[in-house]
Amino acid sequence: MNTKLLASIAVFALLAGVVSTSMMQSVYAADYGMKDASMTKKTETKAKVEAKKTETKAKVEAKKTETKAKVEAKKTETKAKVETKKDSATGKAMASDNVTVEMAKGAGSNTSCADKCYVQSDVQIKVGTTITWKNVDTAAHYATSGKDATSDGIFDSGMVNAGKTFSYKFDKAGTYDYFCMVHPWMTGKVTVS
Ligand SMILES: [Cu+2]
Incomplete structure (x- = not known):
């Protein structure tokens, strides 16, 4: 009698153990599944963020390239405009600008720079054009109107230091010779028509 009871209890305990274990397992499985789902979601979100980053980067790059292309196009256009203003026969500037x-x-220092002392040393322009002399040398220079190192008083730049400029607007037709007060071998001519 005692033995039977003990056996029953043992069987019951065993069954209870099996049932609880399987229940626990299913709970675990559900939990694991949830974790798995949340990981998947995280990975998905990360992928989306990365994709968006890449997309934004691509857009920025595309815009940069577009802007660069526009700038280049404008440069080419400006260059073309300047070039069309040169006289086709002489190649000299015929600008109204x-x-x-x-x-x-x-x-x-180069006393034999001749027609390369001023570049260009012989310029043909239309009335109303402004000429800007730009000193690209390291020494100071002048653009003084006159001939044979003698000023005629029409225009005088004064001393134009390295990197500086002097501008004069030609309002009357005529031929204007000019030279540099400190380097009289530097001569140039402006023809206004
Ligand atoms: Cu000079």
Whole structure:
């Protein structure tokens, strides 16, 4: 009698153990499944963020490239405009807009710079054009109107130091010779029509 009871209890305990274990397992499984789902969601979100980053980067790059292309196009356009203003026969500037003449590099020490002392040294322009002399040399220069190192008083830049400029607007037709007060071998001519 005692033995039977003990056996029953043992069987019951065993069954209870099996049932509780399987229940626990299913709880675990559910929990694990949830974790798995949340991990998947995290990974998904991360992927979305990465994709968006890549997309934004691509857009920024595309915009940069577009802007660069526009700038290049404008540069080319400006260059073309300037070039069309040169006289097709002589290649000299025929601009009605502003013209720049450089006081050339080394012109202060090179007594034989001749027609390269000012670049360009012989310029043809229309009435109303402003010429800007730009000193690209290291020495100071002048653009003084006159001939044979004698000022005629029409225009005088005064001393134009390295990197500086002087501008003069030509309102009357005519031929204007000019030179540099400190380097009289530097001569140039402006023809206004
Ligand atoms: Cu000079």
